[in-house]
Amino acid sequence: MSGKQGSRRVAWRAGVLTFAIAACLGSVAGAIAARQESALPKPSAVVKPSAYVSLEPVPRGSDFEVAVVIEIARGFHVNSHTPRDPYLIPTTIKAQPTAGLEISGTKYPKGRDEKFAFSPDKPLDVYTGSVTILLHVASRASAHLGANRLPLTLRYQACNDSACLAPVNVPVNVKFDLAPAGTKGRAVHSEIFASASASH
Amino acid sequence: MRKVFGGILGLALAGVLGVAGCGHNTVSAGSSAGSSSVGLAEPQVTFKDLQGASVPLVSLKGKVVLVNFWATWCDPCQAEIPTLIGLQQKYGDKGFTLLGVAMDDDGKSVVEPFVQKTEFTVDGQKRTMNYPIVLGDDAIAQKFGGLIGYPISFLISRDGTIQKKYLGMLNAKEMDQQIESLLSSAPAS
Numbered sequence: 001m002s003g004k005q006g007s008r009r010v011a012w013r014a015g016v017l018t019f020a021i022a023a024c025l026g027s028v029a030g031a032i033a034a035r036q037e038s039a040l041p042k043p044s045a046v047v048k049p050s051a052y053v054s055l056e057p058v059p060r061g062s063d064f065e066v067a068v069v070i071e072i073a074r075g076f077h078v079n080s081h082t083p084r085d086p087y088l089i090p091t092t093i094k095a096q097p098t099a100g101l102e103i104s105g106t107k108y109p110k111g112r113d114e115k116f117a118f119s120p121d122k123p124l125d126v127y128t129g130s131v132t133i134l135l136h137v138a139s140r141a142s143a144h145l146g147a148n149r150l151p152l153t154l155r156y157q158a159c160n161d162s163a164c165l166a167p168v169n170v171p172v173n174v175k176f177d178l179a180p181a182g183t184k185g186r187a188v189h190s191e192i193f194a195s196a197s198a199s200h
Numbered sequence: 201m202r203k204v205f206g207g208i209l210g211l212a213l214a215g216v217l218g219v220a221g222c223g224h225n226t227v228s229a230g231s232s233a234g235s236s237s238v239g240l241a242e243p244q245v246t247f248k249d250l251q252g253a254s255v256p257l258v259s260l261k262g263k264v265v266l267v268n269f270w271a272t273w274c275d276p277c278q279a280e281i282p283t284l285i286g287l288q289q290k291y292g293d294k295g296f297t298l299l300g301v302a303m304d305d306d307g308k309s310v311v312e313p314f315v316q317k318t319e320f321t322v323d324g325q326k327r328t329m330n331y332p333i334v335l336g337d338d339a340i341a342q343k344f345g346g347l348i349g350y351p352i353s354f355l356i357s358r359d360g361t362i363q364k365k366y367l368g369m370l371n372a373k374e375m376d377q378q379i380e381s382l383l384s385s386a387p388a389s
């Protein structure tokens with residue numbers, strides 16, 4: 001190999017090395033950028049709702065409670081059920097009409113006054129962390145015996161400290177067994193209902 | 201040595217693919233952010249104003265435009281409105297305009313009373329929104345690359361190129377610098 005060929009090869013390798021370093025740096029920058037974007041989740045991913053029924057099974061003709069526990073992602077808040085600003089969207093839960101089942105009351109937890117970077121002087125009435133909404137349900141004689149389902153829709157609008165996500169409706173399915181009238185229902189999830197009652 | 205260079209080439213290719221795979225928008229809360237839409241021509245989109253008239257974005261070509269996506273339910277959007285009023289007041293007669301795109305699902309029925317009645321304190325004075333407001337929807341949001349969070353703003357130069365994208369509340373000083381810089385560039389011929 002001549003000296004000229006050798007120096008060409010060195011130059012070529014240096015070029016490849018420079019290209020590789022630049023490309024790798026670009027890749028890292030791209031990964032960081034992707035993480036920044038992923039810092040804002042889809043609205044439906046901010047809150048995870050879970051539903052619990054107070055009796056197992058539920059005797060037909062009796063009243064029972066449903067606790068909808070909503071876990072709000074760290075760094076986010078949703079408006080309480082009673083935000084002060086009339087333009088803000090309250091957190092609500094609504095049931096779709098279901099034969100033999102009637103929502104006779106809904107209890108929302110109290111919100112917390114919190115200040116944010118965009119609202120340093122005006123506290124907002126919000127939910128953060130974990131909160132529980134209680135629904136009082138009456139089962140009528142026309143309710144379907146056996147495996148039952150009460151479809152609910154949770155609506156909320158979430159923000160972090162600098163930006164807000166669009167309001168969203170999230171389905172919550174409540175599943176339970178409905179037994180003939182006179183069956184003795186066992187109280188279940190009592191710790192959830194006790195804790196929720198204390199915070200309302 | 202060949203193995204070493206093979207590895208380097210592999211890394212290089214992976215890096216290139218990594219960059220290519222990052223074609224989606226980059227956003228960082230509360231500040232300007234790089235974006236795949238930055239540097240591109242503004243989308244061809246026509247808004248409806250609160251009176252129902254069509255407002256093609258291209259009709260604003262020749263001006264520096266700050267397209268601000270907001271909603272009445274968005275608290276940080278409300279919080280930055282005094283800054284936006286100030287920008288329109290300061291640069292509105294110098295070849296700049298703000299364009300507020302309201303993303304409320306209920307549209308005019310909720311946006312119009314908000315725009316007409318809500319007062320904001322700007323430099324110690326009560327002011328209502330002093331810039332054009334149009335209505336947006338998901339299709340329009342898609343044309344801007346798909347919008348997840350609000351407020352989100354796009355600064356567009358006189359020639360219709362998206363220069364900056366901002367997620368979260370705008371910084372007034374930064375906006376002054378950016379707008380003045382774009383205004384000082386030659387108007388599109």
